[in-house]
Amino acid sequence: xxxxxxxxxxxxxxxxxxxxxxxxxxxxxxxxxxxxxxxxxxxxxxxxxxxxxxxxxxxxxxxxxxxxxxxxxxxxxxxxxxxxxxxxxxxxxxxxxxxxxxxxxxxxxxxxxxxxxxxxxxxxxxxxxxxxxxxxxxxxxxxxxxxxxxxxxxxxxxxxxxxxxxxxxxxxxxxxxxxxxxxxxxxxxxxxxxxxxxxxxxxxxxxxxxxxxxxxxxxxxxxxxxxxxxxxxxxxxxxxxxxxxxxxxxxxxxxxxxxxxxxxxxxxxxxxxxxxxxxxxxxxxxxxxxxxxxxxxxxxxxxxxxxxxxxxxxxxxxxxxxxxxxxxxxxxxxxxxxxxxxxxxxxxxxxxxxxxxxxxxxxxxxxxxxxxxxxxxxxxxxxxxxxxxxxxxxxxxxxxxxxxxxxxxxxxxxxxxxxxxxxxxxxxxxxxxxxxxxxxxxxxxxxxxxxxx
Amino acid sequence: xxxxxxxxxxxxxxxxxxxxxxxxxxxxxxxxxxxxxxxxxxxxxxxxxxxxxxxxxxxxxxxxxxxxxxxxxxxxxxxxxxxxxxxxxxxxxxxxxxxxxxxxxxxxxxxxxxxxxxxxxxxxxxxxxxxxxxxxxxxxxxxxxxxxxxxxxxxxxxxxxxxxxxxxxxxxxxxxxxxxxxxxxxxxxxxxxxxxxxxxxxxxxxxxxxxxxxxxxxxxxxxxxxxxxxxxxxxxxxxxxxxxxxxxxxxxxxxxxxxxxxxxxxxxxxxxxxxxxxxxxxxxxxxxxxxxxxxxxxxxxxx
Ligand code: SF4
Ligand code: SF4
Ligand code: SF4
Numbered sequence: 001x002x003x004x005x006x007x008x009x010x011x012x013x014x015x016x017x018x019x020x021x022x023x024x025x026x027x028x029x030x031x032x033x034x035x036x037x038x039x040x041x042x043x044x045x046x047x048x049x050x051x052x053x054x055x056x057x058x059x060x061x062x063x064x065x066x067x068x069x070x071x072x073x074x075x076x077x078x079x080x081x082x083x084x085x086x087x088x089x090x091x092x093x094x095x096x097x098x099x100x101x102x103x104x105x106x107x108x109x110x111x112x113x114x115x116x117x118x119x120x121x122x123x124x125x126x127x128x129x130x131x132x133x134x135x136x137x138x139x140x141x142x143x144x145x146x147x148x149x150x151x152x153x154x155x156x157x158x159x160x161x162x163x164x165x166x167x168x169x170x171x172x173x174x175x176x177x178x179x180x181x182x183x184x185x186x187x188x189x190x191x192x193x194x195x196x197x198x199x200x201x202x203x204x205x206x207x208x209x210x211x212x213x214x215x216x217x218x219x220x221x222x223x224x225x226x227x228x229x230x231x232x233x234x235x236x237x238x239x240x241x242x243x244x245x246x247x248x249x250x251x252x253x254x255x256x257x258x259x260x261x262x263x264x265x266x267x268x269x270x271x272x273x274x275x276x277x278x279x280x281x282x283x284x285x286x287x288x289x290x291x292x293x294x295x296x297x298x299x300x301x302x303x304x305x306x307x308x309x310x311x312x313x314x315x316x317x318x319x320x321x322x323x324x325x326x327x328x329x330x331x332x333x334x335x336x337x338x339x340x341x342x343x344x345x346x347x348x349x350x351x352x353x354x355x356x357x358x359x360x361x362x363x364x365x366x367x368x369x370x371x372x373x374x375x376x377x378x379x380x381x382x383x384x385x386x387x388x389x390x391x392x393x394x395x396x397x398x399x400x401x402x403x404x405x406x407x408x409x410x411x412x413x414x415x416x417x418x419x420x421x422x423x424x425x426x427x428x429x430x431x432x433x434x435x436x437x438x439x440x441x442x443x444x445x446x447x448x449x450x451x452x453x
Numbered sequence: 454x455x456x457x458x459x460x461x462x463x464x465x466x467x468x469x470x471x472x473x474x475x476x477x478x479x480x481x482x483x484x485x486x487x488x489x490x491x492x493x494x495x496x497x498x499x500x501x502x503x504x505x506x507x508x509x510x511x512x513x514x515x516x517x518x519x520x521x522x523x524x525x526x527x528x529x530x531x532x533x534x535x536x537x538x539x540x541x542x543x544x545x546x547x548x549x550x551x552x553x554x555x556x557x558x559x560x561x562x563x564x565x566x567x568x569x570x571x572x573x574x575x576x577x578x579x580x581x582x583x584x585x586x587x588x589x590x591x592x593x594x595x596x597x598x599x600x601x602x603x604x605x606x607x608x609x610x611x612x613x614x615x616x617x618x619x620x621x622x623x624x625x626x627x628x629x630x631x632x633x634x635x636x637x638x639x640x641x642x643x644x645x646x647x648x649x650x651x652x653x654x655x656x657x658x659x660x661x662x663x664x665x666x667x668x669x670x671x672x673x674x675x676x677x678x679x680x681x682x683x684x685x686x687x688x689x690x691x692x693x694x695x696x697x698x699x700x701x702x703x704x705x706x707x708x709x710x711x712x713x714x715x716x717x718x719x720x721x722x723x724x725x726x727x728x729x730x731x732x733x734x735x736x737x738x739x740x741x742x743x744x745x746x747x748x749x750x751x752x753x754x755x756x
Contacts, residue, residue, distance in 0.1 A: 048614060048615055050615035122595075122598070122638075122640060123595065126597075129579075132577075135576060139600070144576075231570060
């Protein structure tokens with residue numbers, strides 16, 4: 001084997017040098033979906049929110065897909081913090097090859113997620129009123145501050161470990177790239193030479209950022225949940241909502257990371273660095289979080305169901321046996337228990353198995369957000385004769401699809417601009433490992449080309 | 454000792470998160486002054502504290518008259534309420550779970566909560582308390598996030614999903630926050646307690662529209678209330694009839710009271726018990742028809 005670092009560099013830089021036709025085709029496809037979403041939004045701007053499925057519910061279900069998507073995307077943005085910061089703090093070395101992807105998911109998911117409250121506004125033209133007349137007592141202001149802080153922090157946290165790799169791009173890619181890109185690498189590598197003092201400053205900054213970013217990330221999903229928990233509604237009026245949302249966020253974030261990781265590993269030929277080990281470890285993490293979610297469900301529904309306060313019977317009936325029952329039981333069995341089972345069974349505990357589990361988790365977590373928003377709003381607060389029913393219109397569906405396409409699109413653009421794997425961190429780790437015997441007890445050597453499939 | 458109120462907790466939380474101290478306490482909506490005694494002259498400088506009382510013994514949902522609920526209808530007609538919204542909605546609810554307990558009619562408008570979940574959560578202070586304690590909405594500021602609708606435990610807020618249809622005179626009038634005219638697309642509306650009427654010495658339209666005299670409007674400060682036919686001492690009316698507030702346990706501190714009953718005093722009755730039908734579905738929003746008629750007139754005139 002040639003020195004690990006040299007080979008890695010070649011592999012990581014290859015996609016930045018050449019682009020296949022298939023890439024452009026996929027990119028185009030995504031752009032078309034984004035375009036349909038933008039068109040749908042233009043219809044909404046013209047016709048007002050009357051074009052959504054919320055309008056016919058007679059003001060009873062005033063939030064729908066948009067708020068569901070908001071919660072979901074902000075949720076998956078927790079991929080980055082968890083993998084990079086928490087694992088960095090706990091010195092888990094296996095995370096090194098996947099941190100970059102995780103951090104990028106964070107930034108992209110936040111940007112896409114933050115669009116949704118704006119899309120949901122009745123008066124997007126008055127958006128800036130939130131700054132002009134903002135009241136700190138409103139949960140929306142808390143969200144605004146938490147999310148913008150998190151977005152800024154995540155940008156920094158993504159950028160800092162990028163600097164040495166941007167310098168590598170600057171030094172290695174000079175001939176076959178365009179002038180703007182050369183300028184980009186030169187400017188943003190910030191004069192990195194790999195000098196000892198530069199390394200020291202970078203290491204310090206990284207430690208600082210990872211300590212700062214964890215509480216910020218926790219606060220973000222806590223205040224997202226407080227938009228709901230600060231009301232007196234059955235199903236939202238819960239003190240554990242913050243913790244429940246944060247756990248769900250990290251859970252779906254991990255799943256999203258696994259999915260993105262599996263795709264990029266294939267397209268960018270990173271099988272040698274992102275091995276079964278990363279998948280299985282993240283799978284374990286996902287399974288554990290799934291159990292935490294089971295616990296939260298139990299805790300919430302048993303305490304509510306035992307007392308059966310006003311409103312609860314309607315809520316619990318529709319979730320357990322009524323309109324939302326198929327979604328709910330899919331979430332519990334398909335989204336929490338099945339993935340855990342897949343990861344724990346030795347014969348499905350491989351890349352494909354973990355990937356399937358992660359896809360299930362992502363779908364189930366989106367559905368869970370949907371139940372939290374729509375099923376709760378459906379519980380009557382006044383003695384109505386019948387319950388309202390919400391069915392999203394094509395506008396809402398198209399905007400949702402557009403958002404997912406935008407998410408994928410931004411990730412694809414990203415992989416063409418910077419290496420998706422942190423070259424310098426992985427190389428450093430390889431060097432260290434070659435010097436010392438592996439400490440790892442589990443049977444997955446850190447970066448062996450033979451690993452995985 | 455300083456009592457812990459939700460507003461305080463909220464204020465503290467907001468301050469911690471945003472790093473801005475004591476923003477919550479500057480709003481000053483809390484009612485001013487104590488209660489006037491009967492032998493005292495009301496202080497002209499004191500602020501009114503408007504309240505409403507529904508006598509459920511008299512309210513029969515206008516079933517006995519064979520009409521749709523007239524409070525809702527009068528409010529809708531006089532306040533130019535956009536189609537589909539019922540700022541004052543009369544609900545039919547089971548009196549209790551006993552056999553043959555019967556139906557109770559429960560008229561509900563915005564309860565003018567003093568600890569109002571809707572004003573607490575509004576990000577831009579578009580929904581706010583007037584010094585008198587009435588909750589109003591500034592539709593020129595509202596961004597249409599609908600968090601207040603999610604927060605209102607009485608479902609008493611309505612959204613203009615579409616461009617609201619109103620007569621052209623209303624549409625072209627300058628915006629008035631007290632009457633919420635003209636209605637603005639993409640913003641929230643609700644009962645505004647007719648403060649403009651009260652200031653001018655009149656009664657809210659719904660009070661005037663009630664054929665059963667079942668609605669009282671009054672002022673806690675002066676301890677007086679009227680249903681349009683008689684003037685009563687408010688505190689006595691409430692105490693003697695053991696008035697309650699809807700969902701009192703939530704701590705929203707509404708300014709709307711109910712006197713328990715099921716329409717037993719709704720006289721005269723023109724229908725027997727067996728013929729009862731509630732005509733809520735016959736409520737009218739005439740705006741589209743009016744606009745169409747006016748357009749037709751306008752088209753005919755030049756000819
Ligand atoms: S009833 Fe609803 S809209 Fe009216 S003050 Fe209370 S919370 Fe606000
Ligand atoms: S919809 Fe309007 S009034 Fe209601 S909370 Fe949002 S900005 Fe405030
Ligand atoms: S007080 Fe005025 S706005 Fe409120 S329900 Fe009565 S008539 Fe309508």
